[in-house]
Amino acid sequence: MSILTDLNTHDDSTELANEPGNQLSNKSVFTLEDIHKLLPHRYPFSLVDRIIEYVPGQRAVGLKNVTYNEPYFQGHFPGRPLMPGVMIVEAMAQVGGIVLTQLPDSPGGLFVFAGIDEVRFRRPVVPGDQLIMTAELLSVKRRRFGKMQVRAVVDGQRVAEGKLMFSLVE
Numbered sequence: 001m002s003i004l005t006d007l008n009t010h011d012d013s014t015e016l017a018n019e020p021g022n023q024l025s026n027k028s029v030f031t032l033e034d035i036h037k038l039l040p041h042r043y044p045f046s047l048v049d050r051i052i053e054y055v056p057g058q059r060a061v062g063l064k065n066v067t068y069n070e071p072y073f074q075g076h077f078p079g080r081p082l083m084p085g086v087m088i089v090e091a092m093a094q095v096g097g098i099v100l101t102q103l104p105d106s107p108g109g110l111f112v113f114a115g116i117d118e119v120r121f122r123r124p125v126v127p128g129d130q131l132i133m134t135a136e137l138l139s140v141k142r143r144r145f146g147k148m149q150v151r152a153v154v155d156g157q158r159v160a161e162g163k164l165m166f167s168l169v170e
Contacts, residue, residue, distance in 0.1 A: 028054050030098065038101045039094060044071045047091035048133070051098055059136040062095035068127035083125035088160050089116060092150035096135035096164060100146055107143050111166040114145065119162030129154045135164075144168040 027034065030051035041047070053061035066083055073081035093113065100111055125131055131152055138147040144167065151161040 030054065035094075035098065039097050041094060045090070046094075047087065048094045048098075051095070052132075054098065054102075056102060057099070057104070057137065059134060060095050060098040061132065061134045062091075062098070064091050064131040064133070066125055066127055066129045066131055070127070073127065081127055083129075083131075085119075085121050085160065088121070088125060088131070088152055089119060089150075089162075089164070091131060092133045092135060092152055092160070093164055093166075095133045096137075096146075096148040096150060096166070099135055099137050099148070100166060103140065103143075105143065107168065109168045109170050111146070111168055113164065114167035115163075115165035117163040117165070119160060121160045122158045123154070125152075125154060125159055131159065138163070 030038075032046075032049055035048055035051065036042070036046070039046075039048075047064055048062040049065050051060050051062045053059075068081065070083070072084055072087060076082060076084050097111065100106070131154055133150065133152045136149045138149055140146050146166040148164050148166070149161075150164055152159040
């Protein structure tokens with residue numbers, strides 16, 4: 001089994017998010033520092049620079065400023081840098097991770113990809129683009145499985161869209 005990403009609902013993050021008076025559970029914009037409190041991803045796999053809209057238990061909108069300095073551009077492709085589709089999917093999943101880590105009564109643990117359905121890529125993402133990603137929670141089953149509708153746009157044009165499924169592993 002290949003684990004493409006993991007989303008952290010580690011007890012520390014969940015407790016932090018659910019503490020009375022904690023600012024994260026009531027925020028609609030998250031900085032990179034806030035995101036790092038909720039997700040385990042770090043360079044070069046931290047692919048969300050900011051959450052620009054957050055509706056608890058429903059959706060999050062994040063952004064990624066795509067720069068020429070991204071490590072994958074060195075080999076993908078020399079002379080014509082394109083953001084790999086798998087990295088676009090990973091970035092959308094990390095936005096979904098913000099929604100999952102903030103769910104009430106989260107059991108804690110680690111969420112990993114359980115499935116990727118109906119993902120389509122519509123246009124390339126290149127250095128200088130600002131990738132805007134939306135993840136909307138479709139369902140949660142037994143607090144262990146989640147399904148999200150995701151999409152990414154650049155300059156108002158669709159880049160990618162699809163459905164991602166997550167499973168809690170202990």
